[in-house]
Amino acid sequence: MTFEHHLNKYAELIVRVALNIQSGQTLWINAPILHPDLVRLISRKAYEAGAKHVHIEWQDEISTQIRYACAPDEAFNEYPSWRAQALTELAENNGAYLWIDADNPELLKDIDPARISANSKAAGPKLLKWREHMSAYTMTWSIVAAPSEAWAQKVFPHLDGEAAIHALWDAIFHATRVDQADPVQTWHEHNAVLRSKREQLNAKNFHKIHYRAPGTELTVELPPHHIWRGGSATNGRGGFDFNPNIPTEEVFLSPHRLGTQGVVRSTKPLSYQGKLINNFSLTFENGRIVDYTAEEGYESLKAMIEIDDGAHYLGEIALVPHVSPISSSNLIFFNTLYDENASNHLALGRAFSTCIEGGTSLTKEEQIQAGLNDSLIHVDFMIGSADMDIDGEHADGRIEPIFRKGNWAF
Known part of the structure; x- marks a missing residue:
């Protein structure tokens, strides 16, 4: 199988199982700028599944690093109300949120932990309503991953940049069962196994x-x-399942x-x-x-x-x-x-x-x-x-x- 074939199956899995996009839903994708091909595939498949809007918020880890290194201290005591309001509105209208994680595990290793902590404290109260919707499953959301060179190099330090990225993609495709014949059906079966375990524990x-x-x-x-x-x-408003x-x-x-x-x-x-x-x-x-x-x-x-x-x-x-x-x-x-x-x-x-x-x-x-x-x-x-x-x-x-x-x- 080619990389493009696996990437297409990955996008299909994200839309049909992770998010289970419903007709009329709005999808917000928080995406690394490293992966436009994956994001475009997800967008297309989301529209084909019935999405009304697909909003993409691009992230650049180097810009994030620059902000933490160069912004004044007071910048980390603030969080934009407009972003919090937009996310809360997405949740209140039964939207779907996807975060594609490609972070460098040591991106902020040289940054003062106090800056990182201050940023989290500023964001917490503003994002409270949105997070309540997430934890109560009254909106659809999912987290998936895609490689960055820094992350891949950390996992496969013996490989050069491009080879490490390919190796991490292979590991992601295997871990998500994308390398199997029908990942969507395989995930329905896997979810049934996990449902059986939780039912036994509840009993x-x-x-x-x-x-x-x-x-x-x-x-x-x-x-x-x-x-x-x-x-x-299970989405508390629509009654449909997602991962x-x-x-x-x-x-x-x-x-x-x-x-x-x-x-x-x-x-x-x-x-x-x-x-x-x-x-x-x-x-x-x-x-x-x-x-x-x-x-x-x-x-x-x-x-x-x-x-x-x-x-x-x-x-x-x-x-x-x-x-x-x-x-x-x-x-x-x-x-x-x-x-x-x-x-x-x-x-x-x-x-x-x-x-x-x-x-x-x-x-x-x-x-x-x-x-x-x-x-x-x-x-x-x-x-x-x-x-x-x-x-x-x-x-x-x-x-x-x-x-x-x-x-x-x-």
Whole structure:
């Protein structure tokens, strides 16, 4: 198969499965300027699927780097209201949003973390309504990826620029199952498997989850009336399914914000806002981080945790089998979208209101009372390995295996 054939199938998968574009929808694409061919394919296929408008917002990582290096400090305390209003209007009108990630994992490695943190704090309140629509699935959205030379070179340091890009494209096509005969049908089948896993977990109604692995001894309490999610999601307005992430291998939920105890150690690097954080550990008491270490990127880890009070608590736990296309590639992607789907992971910060019964109808204060966390951030980090065992504990104290040696035990 030619590269062009695979790229066409990738665009088809994005439009028909990731976004599942409906007649009359408006699509907003946040796209790197490196990939006009992919964006044009997606645009054409979206219109063919019935989209009314396709709006493209081009991004250039070099311009982003220049801004962080050269703009005055006060620029990072502001966020454009017009952009926030446009995104909120898109959500309120049941639009679709696609982010094509091609970021250099170390784009901002020489930038003061305080600037990055200030920018996140400024954006948070402005984007609150939009993010609420995303977390409640009252709009359609998805994240996919495409290579940049810097990212490809990080994943394949032994290859020159062009060869590294081709190798990363091949890895993306494999991880997203685009290299299979009918990726759209394959994803419908894969989503059915993930739906089966989450239904089994929901039926078990565990009270706590216990993690054991080298450097990790962690217990996480689950809120009453919790709901495991994973794979496809259902648009709350239109009733149709879409995939917020492609690829995805996870089944996830939001834990009780005050119920995490113990120590957890990362197993893959975390690329956070253009900086790498590596070999780090977090210690929790009564849900809150009380200590943390990092061999690389300590200041970035500190800035992330200190961005607000909610960043000290978990907003997500996710189960991912060690045997999966991404994990089996034996690659570290230095990209959360991919690395989180090779490994069990946790997320600091904002919880998902859809992960408890009736959660989307609760006020923010009611969600917190129900055990859900709130924060400006939601940052996934990887903790899984072939050595990880996970148990579920029932309310009566009975223990049941969920994972053994990194894979499903049922």
